[in-house]
Amino acid sequence: MAQPEQLLYSKEHEWVRIEGDSAVIGITDYAQNSLGDIVYVELPKSGKQVEQFANIGVVESVKAVSDLFTPISGEIVEVNSVLERDPAAVNRDPYGEGWFLRLKLKDAGEAEKLLSLRDYEKLIAE
Amino acid sequence: MNQAARRTALYDEHVKIGARMVEFGGFEMPVQYTSVLKEHDAVRHRAGLFDLSHMGQFRLSGEQVASWTDTLTINAVASMKPMQARYNIFCNERGGTHDDTIFYRLADDRWLLVVNASNASKMWELLSNRPSGVRMENRHGEDALIAIQGSASVAMLQPHVDGDLASMRYYFCVETEVEGIPVVIARTGYTGEDGFEIFVDGAYASNIWNALLRAHARDGLEPCGLGARDVLRLEAGMPLYGHELTEEITPVQGGQAWALKLAKPAFTGREALAQQLERDDYARIAGLAMAGRAPAREGYPVYVGDRRVGEVRSGSFAPSVGGGTNVATALLERDAATVGTAVAVEIRGTRHDARVVATPFYKRSR
Secondary structure (H helix, E strand, O other), X not given: OOOXXXXXXXXXXXXXXEEOOEEEEEEOHHHHHHHOOEXXXXXXXXXXXXXXXXXXXXXXXXXXXXXXXXXXXXXEEEEOOHHHHOOOXXXXXXXXXXXXXXXXXXXXXXXXXXXXXXXXXXXXXX | OOOOOEEOOOHHHHHHOOOEEEEEOOEEEEEEOXXXXXXXXXXXXXXXXXXXXXXXXXXXXXXXXXXXXXXXXXXXXXXXXXXXEEEEEEEOOOOOEEEEEEEEEEEOOXXXXXXXXXXXXXXXXXXXXXXXXXXXXXXXXXXXXXEEEOOOHHHHHHHHEOOOOOOOXXXXXXXXXXXXXXXXXXXXXXXXXXXXEEEEEHHXXXXXXXXXXXXXXXXXXXXXXXXXXXXXXXXXXXXXXXXXXXXXXXXXXXXXXXXXXXXXXXXXXXXXXXXXXXHOOOOEEEEEEEOOOOOOOOOOEEEEOOEEEEEEEEEEEEOOOOOOEEEEEEEEOHHHHOOOOEEEEEEOOEEEEEEEEOOOOOOOOO
């Protein structure tokens, strides 16, 4: 499981873990807790190109539908298939088993537009 | 949060135990305490405790309450016995639904009428034009309502009450005491499980709430929010005003024709409802089971082939249906509403397979 300190964050409550020329993304613990019991995750398919901060899918709890945004641009190379049959993995382990996508990075420089853990914690404390 | 939202007598108790509060029906209400699914599970397997003090409570008295309200409702009022409760619906002239309610006959000439929170002002207004012999007191927001629902309800509530709860019949009520506090207890609910609703002066509500939680939390009694309640009532096939019943959707369309007593003397909406039943050509509420994992939500269009045949009115993941299924109610054209019909629900531009199924989706084993 990734340590929250090693991740970057978006204002829309997604996290990114950059690993060389690829990145793994998911939603934060704060996000899963706000959403409540997650019953469905709709993600794009491998091969799709996505642009930073674009709407790429939805996360649904029992009560509500929420948009999912990608914190970084790239080509989707892997989708977490666990979420198809067990979307509650996002509630149990948002930084580990409940990851969403792996992307092949388009521009590593985009990371500058993301937040550190400290800045993200400030954001959610507001 | 809307500044004008009122707080129930139990507001502080909810905040103390970490409830997530939302505005509903003009009140700040707990939507969940821990998890909608965990609270749902408690009610289906043990018991859950609900604050429903946002519901409107009207106290009516006088010899003419029954004969008068019989002219405003579709089900029979005068034939109720003392201590009986009965579901009833107030309609407009077109047969559309003003509100779905429960009448509790506390004595020959004393009644409790419980209306939906969102309709309480409208209903008070509607009932203001009453015969001079009828007295009415609006206890909305003053009297609290606490429900305990689930198979363990009798065992958990009994030690706190005078009188035998197990022998009390479904849809009956009694004036008694809980923890020495005067209450009305009714064997009614909105979850599809056995259970009781406790009507009490708001000043004493927290005594009862805390006594029950303190005594039975270790046996699995969970405080439950409106999130769990909505899933429970949908599974149990119970209508929610604003969804399956509205000023436009009649009780005949909404699946409540069982409550329609056409043989009783004239009442508002009677002609429209009788004609609608006779013609049998109306759009009606049907149950849908989704084939896949994507939940159907209110407003999503429903298709048979390329033809739009209606729309979803309520939808949720339903843990108690087939080990976990997305179910929905939809208002569908007559021919599309037959059980077994293959339909598609459009979700974000994509059609998802579903089938019309019988309701209720869930029935407890008795």
